[in-house]
Each structure stands twice: as structure tokens, then as C-alpha cells.
Amino acid sequence: MADLRIISADDHLQEARDLWEKRVPASLRDEAPHLIDLPDGGHGWALPNGTTRPLGLDVMAGRSYEDYKASGVDWDEIRPGCYDPHARLSDMDIDGVHATVLYPNVGLFGFNDLRHDLAMACIRAYNDHLSEFCATDENRLIGVALTPALDPESAVSEIERVGKLPGIRGALLPVFPGENSWWGDPEFEPLWAAAQANGLSISFHIGPPRGLAGETGKALRSRPGGTEAVINLLPMSTAEALATMLWSGVFDRYPELKVISVESGIGWLGYFRERANEVYERHRHWAHTDLKEEPGNYFGRNIFATFESDAAGVQMRHLVGVETILWSSDYPHSDTTWPHSRENIDKHFKDAPDEDKRKIVFDNAARVYGIS
Amino acid sequence: MADLRIISADDHLQEARDLWEKRVPASLRDEAPHLIDLPDGGHGWALPNGTTRPLGLDVMAGRSYEDYKASGVDWDEIRPGCYDPHARLSDMDIDGVHATVLYPNVGLFGFNDLRHDLAMACIRAYNDHLSEFCATDENRLIGVALTPALDPESAVSEIERVGKLPGIRGALLPVFPGENSWWGDPEFEPLWAAAQANGLSISFHIGPPRGLAGETGKALRSRPGGTEAVINLLPMSTAEALATMLWSGVFDRYPELKVISVESGIGWLGYFRERANEVYERHRHWAHTDLKEEPGNYFGRNIFATFESDAAGVQMRHLVGVETILWSSDYPHSDTTWPHSRENIDKHFKDAPDEDKRKIVFDNAARVYGIS
Numbered sequence: 001m002a003d004l005r006i007i008s009a010d011d012h013l014q015e016a017r018d019l020w021e022k023r024v025p026a027s028l029r030d031e032a033p034h035l036i037d038l039p040d041g042g043h044g045w046a047l048p049n050g051t052t053r054p055l056g057l058d059v060m061a062g063r064s065y066e067d068y069k070a071s072g073v074d075w076d077e078i079r080p081g082c083y084d085p086h087a088r089l090s091d092m093d094i095d096g097v098h099a100t101v102l103y104p105n106v107g108l109f110g111f112n113d114l115r116h117d118l119a120m121a122c123i124r125a126y127n128d129h130l131s132e133f134c135a136t137d138e139n140r141l142i143g144v145a146l147t148p149a150l151d152p153e154s155a156v157s158e159i160e161r162v163g164k165l166p167g168i169r170g171a172l173l174p175v176f177p178g179e180n181s182w183w184g185d186p187e188f189e190p191l192w193a194a195a196q197a198n199g200l201s202i203s204f205h206i207g208p209p210r211g212l213a214g215e216t217g218k219a220l221r222s223r224p225g226g227t228e229a230v231i232n233l234l235p236m237s238t239a240e241a242l243a244t245m246l247w248s249g250v251f252d253r254y255p256e257l258k259v260i261s262v263e264s265g266i267g268w269l270g271y272f273r274e275r276a277n278e279v280y281e282r283h284r285h286w287a288h289t290d291l292k293e294e295p296g297n298y299f300g301r302n303i304f305a306t307f308e309s310d311a312a313g314v315q316m317r318h319l320v321g322v323e324t325i326l327w328s329s330d331y332p333h334s335d336t337t338w339p340h341s342r343e344n345i346d347k348h349f350k351d352a353p354d355e356d357k358r359k360i361v362f363d364n365a366a367r368v369y370g371i372s
Numbered sequence: 373m374a375d376l377r378i379i380s381a382d383d384h385l386q387e388a389r390d391l392w393e394k395r396v397p398a399s400l401r402d403e404a405p406h407l408i409d410l411p412d413g414g415h416g417w418a419l420p421n422g423t424t425r426p427l428g429l430d431v432m433a434g435r436s437y438e439d440y441k442a443s444g445v446d447w448d449e450i451r452p453g454c455y456d457p458h459a460r461l462s463d464m465d466i467d468g469v470h471a472t473v474l475y476p477n478v479g480l481f482g483f484n485d486l487r488h489d490l491a492m493a494c495i496r497a498y499n500d501h502l503s504e505f506c507a508t509d510e511n512r513l514i515g516v517a518l519t520p521a522l523d524p525e526s527a528v529s530e531i532e533r534v535g536k537l538p539g540i541r542g543a544l545l546p547v548f549p550g551e552n553s554w555w556g557d558p559e560f561e562p563l564w565a566a567a568q569a570n571g572l573s574i575s576f577h578i579g580p581p582r583g584l585a586g587e588t589g590k591a592l593r594s595r596p597g598g599t600e601a602v603i604n605l606l607p608m609s610t611a612e613a614l615a616t617m618l619w620s621g622v623f624d625r626y627p628e629l630k631v632i633s634v635e636s637g638i639g640w641l642g643y644f645r646e647r648a649n650e651v652y653e654r655h656r657h658w659a660h661t662d663l664k665e666e667p668g669n670y671f672g673r674n675i676f677a678t679f680e681s682d683a684a685g686v687q688m689r690h691l692v693g694v695e696t697i698l699w700s701s702d703y704p705h706s707d708t709t710w711p712h713s714r715e716n717i718d719k720h721f722k723d724a725p726d727e728d729k730r731k732i733v734f735d736n737a738a739r740v741y742g743i744s
């Protein structure tokens with residue numbers, strides 16, 4: 001087991017406290033995210049859309065569950081591995097993790113509700129920072145860049161720009177593009193073309209699904225049990241993006257494109273894949289389905305998914321496709337397995353052959369991200 | 373196997389062609405649903421909201437997949453078992469099915485977008501018809517009544533009314549109640565109280581989830597691959613209702629209440645249950661969760677789900693809970709297993725012990741619906 005190399009396919013970088021102040025044009029500096037002291041204690045990020053994101057559940061690595069805090073955490077209380085690349089590499093060594101795939105904290109849900117110039121400035125500043133962070137050790141620190149979902153042209157221009165930056169190997173998109181569109185729409189074809197041409201995978205990181213995002217979602221989450229209900233529902237939020245890209249034939253037109261459902265777990269995905277094949281068998285005649293192959297065949301070739309704790313999913317890995325699954329630690333979020341990742345892997349794979357385990361904890365991610 | 377008694381926990385009744393014309397008050401007759409000749413051939417239902425629902429995928433029992441038609445079907449081409457209770461009992465005998473739980477076709481998505489008096493008249497007419505249909509053989513024909521989701525008072529009054537009708541043992545609600553509420557909200561408590569007091573289970577039959585319903589959903593479904601994508605996504609649409617009722621403590625306050633996720637499949641539900649337990653373990657401290665027990669314990673006692681074709685789900689039945697699962701045939705819809713239900717069951721349960729099979733194809737449904 002000590003010899004087993006592992007890649008965590010979903011971790012997070014806590015943005016440096018001066019990231020945006022330092023990097024956005026002077027004229028936008030006041031509007032960009034900045035770290036503030038919160039009235040009730042601890043630090044938080046004042047965001048351009050007027051909301052505050054406290055330092056809290058995003059930076060829980062190393063705490064006991066009883067000590068989890070949604071807010072009130074001071075910058076100096078968090079592990080330096082959250083924001084410092086050298087400290088991160090040390091924390092990965094403690095946990096026996098060879099390489100990590102990095103997503104944002106503050107920038108996780110993009111800046112897509114902002115004015116165009118501000119959004120682009122915030123996104124580019126993050127991506128430049130990410131590239132420098134990953135350049136510390138490009139073999140172990142893998143960056144997935146923020147992608148503006150403001151309009152297809154902006155997305156393409158940033159995909160082409162980050163495609164040339166050191167350490168960037170993927171592009172992150174929200175789980176749905178806007179109220180009146182979905183990712184399977186023809187208007188997004190240029191994104192898939194640009195991602196494929198630049199050798200970048202596309203990631204959909206879980207978030208509130210369509211209908212529970214925005215103001216509606218905020219009101220609903222405030223009801224009794226609403227927080228827990230939404231956390232319970234989040235993992236399946238990527239289903240829409242996978243379904244609409246799959247059925248609209250994106251993977252026939254861009255056969256090298258790789259899409260990753262991030263932090264979604266995999267326990268529902270075996271069902272989703274089986275259902276896709278059933279829909280194809282029963283309904284393709286009257287629906288005039290235009291796919292080159294049975295939907296299940298795109299899993300493990302074009303469609304991938306990460307999990308950190310999912311006994312159901314590992315048990316039914318052959319239904320998901322062993323080649324589809326990427327293990328992850330989710331450091332430093334509240335769901336993280338750090339520093340017990342090896343125990344977590346042992347527990348999940350105690351009844352699985354070594355070959356399957358190796359694919360899921362290393363080979364599949366190595367293939368998606370070109371890690372040697 | 374021939375000795376095995378089976379209950380199909382999700383089938384459909386095709387409403388009689390004169391159902392509403394015969395039963396709604398004269399002043400509303402012109403506005404009520406009625407069967408019409410469609411311009412391109414076949415029959416369809418002209419609905420009060422101005423749309424037309426063709427006779428098609430709802431009445432495919434007995435056809436080959438190549439012969440499935442979304443429209444253009446003539447009333448005389450469909451099996452009388454769709455609408456005639458005696459013919460239905462004969463079709464059940466052909467398929468070796470002892471009892472059936474009946475949902476509507478035309479009325480499936482309720483009449484909740486209609487004017488209040490018209491909605492109530494249409495719903496009551498359906499429920500009276502359903503009761504008479506089931507009275508033909510109350511032990512084999514189990515009715516789940518339409519419930520108005522217009523407002524909690526209307527729902528309660530109809531639940532109390534149908535609770536006294538012969539043959540009615542459940543109440544059907546849409547997967548979400550409205551744009552700004554969900555089923556876990558306190559305003560719906562009187563529904564759960566009335567359902568429990570009247571010995572009725574609550575069913576959520578799959579439909580377009582929040583965000584893909586209404587006009588948005590219609591526009592999105594018309595995109596390339598949109599139809600198939602939505603069919604692929606439908607089964608998980610009940611997740612929101614289950615999550616919000618569970619986490620808001622409905623089952624602690626109404627411990628006898630039984631909720632059924634209908635036609636949702638079960639393959640994603642093991643993951644959903646495992647995730648619920650994980651959320652409870654990790655997040656209950658800071659989220660101040662108010663539940664008497666671990667969420668997984670409510671499965672098989674308060675939460676149930678039906679499937680008709682779901683190898684993934686049966687394989688992971690212990691994660692879903694063997695007591696949670698109800699087999700179904702979905703007669704006469706396009707997804708039906710009729711007349712091959714016994715082969716379908718053999719295939720799903722070839723590696724499962726007889727005890728598990730018996731629970732899933734008979735005992736659990738018998739317990740939920742009080743079938744002896």
C-alpha cells in the first residue's frame with residue numbers, strides 16, 4: 001500500500017489574501033474580492049456581488065467534526081497548506097498523495113454574475129495566480145482554470161489564454177450556464193472545440209442545481225433543514241450537464257474531449273449510465289437520437305467523475321465503469337479525507353482487486369491530466 | 373416462481389374517454405379535458421391549459437419498441453386494459469401480477485396550473501372515477517388519488533374526502549409544490565397530518581425537476597438531444613421532495629407517514645441515503661440538525677421507491693434498504709415490462725435470495741398499501 005501512488009483529483013486552493021488586490025487593474029481594485037475582518041470574528045471574503053464568504057467550511061483540514069465552523073475562522077488559524085504551495089506539498093506528503101488537482105475556494109462559483117470587465121479581471125487574476133502556484137511543482141500541482149460562463153466568446157478567449165499557461169490542464173464551468181440554456185446547446189460548441197484543441201479537460205464542480213441557485217435557492221436553504229437538504233442534493237447537480245452534452249452528440253463531434261463531474265460522487269452515476277442505455281434502447285427510434293454509440297460507451301473515455309467517500313459507488317464500480325472514476329481528498333474542505341486518505345482508500349477498496357484500485361486512485365487521473 | 377405473488381407498485385389508468393364530460397358540473401364541461409381527433413391522425417386529449425396530450429407513449433403496452441409512437445394513436449388501437457377494469461385484471465393475469473397501484477395518465481401532472489374551481493372539479497372527477505374503477509376488485513386494484521397542490525387547505529380537503537372513498541389508498545403530489553416553496557416547508561404540515569390520519573401514503577411521481585418544468589423546460593427540451601436528456605434526468609426528480617421532508621423532520625412528527633418515490637428507480641437512492649448519513653455525521657453540529665435518528669433509518673419505514681428496470685439498484689439493494697424497494701411494471705407506459713414482468717423479475721433477482729425478492733415484489737407494497 002505504501003508503494004501505491006495516488007492522485008487526488010479534487011482539492012482546493014485557498015486564494016492568497018492579496019490575490020485580487022495585487023493582480024487586478026488599479027481601476028477595478030476596490031471592487032475586487034478582498035479579505036476583511038468579520039463583525040462576529042474571524043475573516044471572510046467581501047465579494048464583488050455584495051455577499052461575504054466567511055473563512056469556514058472551505059478550510060477545515062485538520063479539525064475534528066465537532067470543531068467545524070461555518071464562520072469565525074481567523075486567517076492565522078488555517079493550515080498554510082491551504083494557500084502556500086510548499087506547505088501544500090508537505091501536507092500532501094503527510095497524506096501520501098503524489099499529485100493534486102486544484103480548484104478555487106472563493107472563485108468556485110465563478111464571477112459570472114458580475115459586470116463583464118470586472119468578471120474577466122477577477123477570473124484572469126485567479127488563473128495567473130493558479131499557474132504560478134502550480135509552477136512550484138508542475139508534476140504534483142495540477143491547475144484547473146476558472147472559465148467565464150458569461151458568453152461563449154469570453155469563455156473561448158480565456159480557454160485559449162490559459163491553454164498556454166504553465167500548470168493549467170483543465171477548465172472549470174458552473175453546473176448550468178444560465179436560465180435559458182444548458183451545456184448541450186449548439187452555441188457552446190466553440191468551447192468544446194477550444195478545450196479539445198488546447199488539451200484541456202472540462203470540469204463541472206458541484207453546486208446548487210438549476211432551480212435551487214440564486215435568490216430562490218437562498219430563500220429555500222433558510223428553511224428548517226434546508227441547509228442539510230441542499231448539501232444532500234448537491235452531488236447530483238452535475239447530471240444535467242452530463243446528460244445534455246452526451247445526448248446532443250458533443251462527444252461524437254469532439255472525441256478527445258474529457259469532461260469531469262467533480263465532487264459529485266459516483267454512487268448515482270452507475271444508475272445514470274444504465275438509465276442512459278435504457279433510454280437509448282427504448283426511445284431512440286421515435287426520438288430520432290443522433291449518437292454514434294450507446295451512451296454508456298462514452299463513460300471512461302469522455303465522461304469521468306470524482307468521489308471522496310462513496311461506498312455505494314465503489315461497490316458498483318463496474319456499472320459506473322472502472323475507467324470513469326477518480327478518487328479525491330477534497331483538501332482542505334469540510335468533506336476532506338486528509339490526513340486519513342490512505343485509510344479511506346483501504347476501506348473503500350478492501351473487496352476490490354488491486355488493478356481496479358490502481359486505476360481509480362492513479363491511472364485514470366494520470367490519463368485525464370497527462371501525469372506521468 | 374409461478375407461486376410468487378407480485379404487486380406492481382406503479383401502473384397507470386387511461387382515463388375513460390368521457391370521464392370529465394360526464395362528471396364535472398355542466399358549467400365547467402366545455403373547459404374540462406376531452407378526447408379529440410388530432411389533425412395528423414389519432415386521438416389526443418385537449419387539456420384545459422390549452423395544450424394537447426396525444427394518445428401515444430402513455431398507452432404502448434403490447435407494442436414493440438420499433439412501433440412506439442409519440443402521437444397518432446387511435447383510441448381503438450390501444451389495449452382495453454388501459455381503461456377497462458375487467459380487461460385490466462385479465463392483462464394482469466397474463467403477466468402474473470396479483471395487484472396493481474394505479475396512477476393517472478392525463479391527470480399525471482395534476483391540474484395545478486388551472487383556475488381553482490376548474491382544477492378542483494377535474495381532480496374530484498378523476499378521483500371519483502378512480503374509486504369506481506378500483507371498486508371492481510379492491511384487493512387487486514389500488515388507487516392513488518390526485519391531490520390539488522394549489523394550496524394546503526385544498527389539498528387537505530381532498531385528502532379527507534378521498535380517504536373515505538372505496539379503493540383509494542394513497543395521494544399523489546407533484547415533485548415540487550411551486551417556485552418559492554418545497555415540500556419540507558412548515559406550511560405543508562397539515563397535509564402530512566391529514567394523510568397520516570386517513571391512512572393514505574403520499575406519492576411523488578417523477579416529472580420534470582424544478583428548473584426544467586414549465587416554459588423553460590419546454591424550450592430546453594426542444595434542443596437537439598433535449599428529449600432524451602430529460603428522460604435520462606427524470607428519475608432523480610423526486611430527490612428534492614425526499615430530502616426536504618426528511619431533513620425538516622416531517623417523519624419525526626408523523627412517524628406513520630409513508631412517502632413513495634414513484635418511477636424514480638432506486639439505483640441512485642443508495643447513494644442518496646449514504647450521502648444523507650454522511651451529511652448527518654459531518655454537518656449536524658454546525659447546522660444544528662434536528663432529527664431524532666440518523667437519516668438512513670427513515671428508509672423502508674417512511675421512505676419507499678419503485679423501479680421497473682434497474683440492475684444497479686437491485687445489486688445495491690442493501691444500501692437502499694431491502695425494505696425500501698417496490699417493484700413495478702409501469703403498464704401501459706412506454707417503459708412497461710408487460711407482458712414480460714416475470715422474466716424481468718427473474719433477470720433482476722437471479723443473484724438475490726428469495727427472501728429479498730419476495731419483499732421487493734410483494735411484501736413491501738403489501739405493507740405500504742395494506743394488501744393482505
